[in-house]
Amino acid sequence: MPLFGRRLFHLNNNNDDNNNLKQDNEEIYTIEHTGETFHKRDLYEKLKKAYDLERWTCECTWRASLTHKEAYQSEIETRKSLSSIVPSYFYKPIFDIIYHNVKPLEKLAEEVSIILGQSFVIGETIQFKKKKDNTTVKGIVERIEDNDDPKKRTSERASVQAKPLSDKQMKNVKYSIQLLDEDRIVNNVVPSELQRCNFIPNREKLKTFIRSYAIRLGNRSDSPWIFYDDSIKNKYDIKDCLPLETIEKFKKSLTITLDEILREQERIARKLAEEQAAALEEKIKSMEINNNSK
Numbered sequence: 001m002p003l004f005g006r007r008l009f010h011l012n013n014n015n016d017d018n019n020n021l022k023q024d025n026e027e028i029y030t031i032e033h034t035g036e037t038f039h040k041r042d043l044y045e046k047l048k049k050a051y052d053l054e055r056w057t058c059e060c061t062w063r064a065s066l067t068h069k070e071a072y073q074s075e076i077e078t079r080k081s082l083s084s085i086v087p088s089y090f091y092k093p094i095f096d097i098i099y100h101n102v103k104p105l106e107k108l109a110e111e112v113s114i115i116l117g118q119s120f121v122i123g124e125t126i127q128f129k130k131k132k133d134n135t136t137v138k139g140i141v142e143r144i145e146d147n148d149d150p151k152k153r154t155s156e157r158a159s160v161q162a163k164p165l166s167d168k169q170m171k172n173v174k175y176s177i178q179l180l181d182e183d184r185i186v187n188n189v190v191p192s193e194l195q196r197c198n199f200i201p202n203r204e205k206l207k208t209f210i211r212s213y214a215i216r217l218g219n220r221s222d223s224p225w226i227f228y229d230d231s232i233k234n235k236y237d238i239k240d241c242l243p244l245e246t247i248e249k250f251k252k253s254l255t256i257t258l259d260e261i262l263r264e265q266e267r268i269a270r271k272l273a274e275e276q277a278a279a280l281e282e283k284i285k286s287m288e289i290n291n292n293s294k
Helices: 041-051 068-080 088-098 105-116 167-171 204-212 231-235 244-254 258-292
Strands: 008-010 125-130 136-146 172-178 185-189 195-198 215-216 226-228 253-256
Touching: 008 258, 041 068, 041 258, 068 204, 088 204, 105 204, 125 172, 125 231, 167 172, 226 258, 244 258
Parallel strands: 008 253
Antiparallel strands: 125 136, 125 195, 136 172, 172 185, 215 226
């Protein structure tokens, strides 16, 4: 859902469900572009008023000064393209890197790009040259193993380390490759025998991907990135690096509620009215002075 400026939006701090309980024979009010439904006309009208403000930001592109509907539609269109700009086999490695990372977006995208370029990942389609007849075939990375200890396999989930690898570490792995043209797996394949079939996504694409799934909770040097959707943690087995209490403090400071938005708009309206009244008063005084001087 769109950001208000660069802040997370929450309906209200109090119990939203209690405010939206349906009474007998009450009409249902629906926000057309989101499908949100309300049984309280007052709450519906307040939210609609806030959504019409040109203060919303698309999560995926960070395009600002949009209405909620414009930002919402921008997010839908951008997310439709994500699978074409970042292959799914890169999702887990990227999520491992960005979750609770504290780097700003530009530096974070740079880190992701460097790490992805240092090794192949589980599920990636690659080209493999057979030693037997020197023919080149395609395969999929099935496993990544430590070259020093054949019995010690890295987790299939931990396909890329969270820190940049040294040259020695990069060469100190071997891969098991599932051939696409044969029903068999080739083991003990060294990196020099493999080639990528697809380029690493460029940094602009990586930034779009990161923004679409995560938000940095502020601009402090220790502000962490979190996922918009917590289910990503379970789906991709992402581990917490920071305690929940710390994350909640950051989230609270970055969240704005509907009531806060409306109060802010009232303050802006009052200030504008005061400025207009002062300008009008000054204009009247000036006219009186001019008339008296004639």
